[in-house]
Amino acid sequence: MTATATRPAGSGAGDLSEVARSEAALRTFLHGLPGVDEVGAQARAAMLGTRSIKTSSKAWAIDQAIGMIDLTTLEGADTPGKVRALSTKALRPDSEDPSCPPVAAVCVYPAMVPVAAPILDGTGVHLASVATAFPSGQAPLPVKLEDTRAAVAAGADEIDMVINRGAFLSGRYREVFDEIAAVKETAGPAHLKVILETGELATYDNVRRASWLAMLAGADFIKTSTGKVAPAATLPVTLVMLEAVRDFRVATGRQVGVKPAGGIRTSKDAIKYLVLVNETAGEDWLHPDFFRLGASSLLNDLLMQRTKLKTGRYEGPDYFTLD
Amino acid sequence: MAFEYAPAPESPAIVNIRPSYGLFINGEFVDPKDGERFKTVNPANEEVLAEVASAGPSDVDTAVAAARAAYDTVWRRLPGRERAKYLFRIARIIQERARELAVLESIDNGKPIRESRDVDVPLVAAHFFYYAGWADKLPYAGLGPDPRPLGVAGQVIPWNFPLLMLAWKIAPALAAGNTVVLKPAETTPLSALLFAEICQQADLPPGVVNIVTGAGDTGRLLVEHDGVDKVAFTGSTEVGRLIAKSVAGTRKRLTLELGGKAANIVFDDAPIDQAVEGIVNGIFFNQGHVCCAGSRLLVQESVAEELLDALKRRMAQLRVGDPLDKNTDVGAINSAAQLEKIRSLSEIGESEGAQRWSPPCELPERGFWFAPTIFTGVSQAHRIAREEIFGPVLSVLTFRTPAEAVEKANNTPYGLSAGIWSEKGSRILAVADRLRAGVVWANTFNKFDPTSPFGGYKESGYGREGGRHGLEAYLAH
Numbered sequence: 001m002t003a004t005a006t007r008p009a010g011s012g013a014g015d016l017s018e019v020a021r022s023e024a025a026l027r028t029f030l031h032g033l034p035g036v037d038e039v040g041a042q043a044r045a046a047m048l049g050t051r052s053i054k055t056s057s058k059a060w061a062i063d064q065a066i067g068m069i070d071l072t073t074l075e076g077a078d079t080p081g082k083v084r085a086l087s088t089k090a091l092r093p094d095s096e097d098p099s100c101p102p103v104a105a106v107c108v109y110p111a112m113v114p115v116a117a118p119i120l121d122g123t124g125v126h127l128a129s130v131a132t133a134f135p136s137g138q139a140p141l142p143v144k145l146e147d148t149r150a151a152v153a154a155g156a157d158e159i160d161m162v163i164n165r166g167a168f169l170s171g172r173y174r175e176v177f178d179e180i181a182a183v184k185e186t187a188g189p190a191h192l193k194v195i196l197e198t199g200e201l202a203t204y205d206n207v208r209r210a211s212w213l214a215m216l217a218g219a220d221f222i223k224t225s226t227g228k229v230a231p232a233a234t235l236p237v238t239l240v241m242l243e244a245v246r247d248f249r250v251a252t253g254r255q256v257g258v259k260p261a262g263g264i265r266t267s268k269d270a271i272k273y274l275v276l277v278n279e280t281a282g283e284d285w286l287h288p289d290f291f292r293l294g295a296s297s298l299l300n301d302l303l304m305q306r307t308k309l310k311t312g313r314y315e316g317p318d319y320f321t322l323d
Numbered sequence: 324m325a326f327e328y329a330p331a332p333e334s335p336a337i338v339n340i341r342p343s344y345g346l347f348i349n350g351e352f353v354d355p356k357d358g359e360r361f362k363t364v365n366p367a368n369e370e371v372l373a374e375v376a377s378a379g380p381s382d383v384d385t386a387v388a389a390a391r392a393a394y395d396t397v398w399r400r401l402p403g404r405e406r407a408k409y410l411f412r413i414a415r416i417i418q419e420r421a422r423e424l425a426v427l428e429s430i431d432n433g434k435p436i437r438e439s440r441d442v443d444v445p446l447v448a449a450h451f452f453y454y455a456g457w458a459d460k461l462p463y464a465g466l467g468p469d470p471r472p473l474g475v476a477g478q479v480i481p482w483n484f485p486l487l488m489l490a491w492k493i494a495p496a497l498a499a500g501n502t503v504v505l506k507p508a509e510t511t512p513l514s515a516l517l518f519a520e521i522c523q524q525a526d527l528p529p530g531v532v533n534i535v536t537g538a539g540d541t542g543r544l545l546v547e548h549d550g551v552d553k554v555a556f557t558g559s560t561e562v563g564r565l566i567a568k569s570v571a572g573t574r575k576r577l578t579l580e581l582g583g584k585a586a587n588i589v590f591d592d593a594p595i596d597q598a599v600e601g602i603v604n605g606i607f608f609n610q611g612h613v614c615c616a617g618s619r620l621l622v623q624e625s626v627a628e629e630l631l632d633a634l635k636r637r638m639a640q641l642r643v644g645d646p647l648d649k650n651t652d653v654g655a656i657n658s659a660a661q662l663e664k665i666r667s668l669s670e671i672g673e674s675e676g677a678q679r680w681s682p683p684c685e686l687p688e689r690g691f692w693f694a695p696t697i698f699t700g701v702s703q704a705h706r707i708a709r710e711e712i713f714g715p716v717l718s719v720l721t722f723r724t725p726a727e728a729v730e731k732a733n734n735t736p737y738g739l740s741a742g743i744w745s746e747k748g749s750r751i752l753a754v755a756d757r758l759r760a761g762v763v764w765a766n767t768f769n770k771f772d773p774t775s776p777f778g779g780y781k782e783s784g785y786g787r788e789g790g791r792h793g794l795e796a797y798l799a800h
Binding site: 034036040041043052054055056057058061064243274278279283 | 327437592596
């Protein structure tokens, strides 16, 4: 929808560089995006949730989902031992089945990055660190940037930042934009995932605007939630974000990824998200470079279902390692 | 990487289709007196499903007599709260047997199981529940202190929502104290016959509901029968006219729910993604076999291009095929005759100069199939913009101002439904006020609810079904 994206700014296709030139221009652009009808978005997400994914397509989807997981632990009680166990599991989720794919990344606090880095280095499994005063983002910008710098220096190749929701909700879009751009610059080669914390944005219109704002500011991924605020990821919110990345690619040619995080616990849920991706953004997004699932307990449920499909029976939870 | 959905068919084993069905008269299945039978086929593969009786003059006589006797001796004498018990019971049995009904409906009609399971059957149960609640409250329906039933209702229903149309007809009639003789469409009689079994299961007194199967001739016999006090018809405007003529000058009361050519109006400030969903739902829901289908898309010129791009992208996602597959979005066309009509009108659209587009989609070899289709560059003068196609074919027109949108939307002999898409509430209200259509949906389409009256303006018929208004068609006051 080229015209959709560019209509408010009045610029040509592919050129969105001007929309952030001023607070007024940015506001005009974001508020000129088509609205989201709440009832309609929820109905569409619910309908896609009725897709019946069975047999061979279920097996395929489970392996896809495993390969898209950002295996996450973000607790005050995290210990180096736990992070080491998690990282080891990330490489080989099912210790009894080498055909099981590794997950996409391990996601930890910056303090734990040095623990995970040597285990994951060179394996192809990414190391993501939350940064920018996660989860609240309530710190001065220099502190946020230093947080980011430290995580990257310790070996993180993906940074999950949080946006300044207070600034966003009070309409100070340039401030949010500048902050994301500054973190992006600081993160350097590390991929930047921008957490919108959709549970605090409250409306789908805000989710769409925040998605565009993050993408315009340079996000490589847009992510729903920290997991610390309820509601975390939901299907309709993810639907709106998938529409945003789809339209953004049409407008600019750049493909941004989406990461729902928090509250996705069952294989059935994960498969619903894959269906949502497939029928909203399209199959180009069905790849760990463009779609991730931020989760922890989800992995064991996927492994359990995977074993069930292969062997025809469920194994007890004790056969799958705890994180 | 492509995400292929493996086939996920709902099992047809849950429903027991008999090789042959009689007429349901006076609480039991009886053979037709003139012995004629016809076949009903599965439109998705053209296989014969069952033989069904064709009711002749003496059969219709018997059915109307049974309804009259049940009316005089039982049903009109029952207090409302007792009639309500039967209706509640029927509603609950429908819910219990929902899967069976949904599968049968999809097999006989061709509609996707997702729709029969998630839309048709739940609405059927909801209708019976809703009118069951009215049965003992008729003095409070705003129709005077003592509204009375009319007597025997002769009801003729179409093939697009066989069971739902049955519910729309039977539930209010019975709640109001009438008895009925209902004729389902000849291509989709099976769910009505299963409903007859449900009436038996619910111990409904014999003769309160009678179901006579057959083609147009049977319908005419029923409508023109002297013993009928009330005629209710849902179907084409053409047949509706004939019925209105035949009923004129008699004591019979008449309600007609006929064709439509609804405008779905998309303004430039619409929620585009949801509007696209609404357009798809408006015209491809039930293969476009919907009298209130949004078959004319009126889109504001300034967003026409992006909207059409988004619509085409979305249409490419539609999954056309086996109605029993749980992932199917668009099923089979109901009959060879209907397919022929859709084809010929589409060819006329092309020959009149409109541009035809369908997504790449593989259609099954056997059965009656038509790919989702849109026509752009359509003008008001084109036949595809004026005639009801009753298939998955959308005509796209553009407009520049709200006044032009209203003018074009109203420029049709029909007036059943319309849709408005805009994020601006004041515009929705202003435009809805000027649309001559019985139902106007705002930022949604094809939403039905038993509490909401439904019916047309102009050649889309008269009378309302659903809600408190729906009772009026079955009560004298």
